[in-house]
Amino acid sequence: SQKIEQNSEALNIQEGKTATLTCNYTNYSPAYLQWYRQDPGRGPVFLLLIRENEKEKRKERLKVTFDTTLKQSLFHITASQPADSATYLCALDGGYSSASKIIFGSGTRLSIRP
Amino acid sequence: DVKVTQSSRYLVKRTGEKVFLECVQDMDHENMFWYRQDPGLGLRLIYFSYDVKMKEKGDIPEGYSVSREKKERFSLILESASTNQTSMYLCASSQEWAGGRIFGPGTRLLVL
Numbered sequence: 678s679q680k681i682e683q684n685s686e687a688l689n690i691q692e693g694k695t696a697t698l699t700c701n702y703t704n705y706s707p708a709y710l711q712w713y714r715q716d717p718g719r720g721p722v723f724l725l726l727i728r729e730n731e732k733e734k735r736k737e738r739l740k741v742t743f744d745t746t747l748k749q750s751l752f753h754i755t756a757s758q759p760a761d762s763a764t765y766l767c768a769l770d771g772g773y774s775s776a777s778k779i780i781f782g783s784g785t786r787l788s789i790r791p
Numbered sequence: 792d793v794k795v796t797q798s799s800r801y802l803v804k805r806t807g808e809k810v811f812l813e814c815v816q817d818m819d820h821e822n823m824f825w826y827r828q829d830p831g832l833g834l835r836l837i838y839f840s841y842d843v844k845m846k847e848k849g850d851i852p853e854g855y856s857v858s859r860e861k862k863e864r865f866s867l868i869l870e871s872a873s874t875n876q877t878s879m880y881l882c883a884s885s886q887e888w889a890g891g892r893i894f895g896p897g898t899r900l901l902v903l
Binding site: 681708709711713718719720721722723724726766768770778779781782783784 | 795826831832833834835836849850881883889890891892893894895896897899
């Protein structure tokens, strides 16, 4: 069955360092991959979308890579700040052929310590 | 500021009650979704709609129904609430199939 795995453990990073979160998937061929941020008790906030034919995408301090051979996406936050502390979700989208069925990972909790 | 709003942040209901969760978006989006989020299980799709009066089952539709009479409004109905429906319910919308979902703030439902 289709499966998404994110870093199961919480990630603790020193402020100013680069945080790297991992999203691995199996038995799936997503056309798109999305990343969201979720703060406690709130709905997820969409951050970035990367297509299967894109290797890398950047937005301000965020960088996402997508390796369809390894079936993996990496999400980087450079110059991390305590305000970046949140849970980050990856989501796979099969595009039009899958009737918009997005599958979400369980998320990785990121803590940035001052 | 564009947004998705949900009728309640917190709701407490009794087993067997009929529960209505309302969602409104102001972005003129075609697609709307209902998810539930439980610890360790992630976000799971209950129902979605790609047009007014249209609806499609998601991964866990049992015990739920939906209504979309107007483009901006998508309602989730728990016909007879049960304790295993205690969860965080999240509504979302998107303009494109593959576009990022815009989520509402969520409704935390407790069924006693």
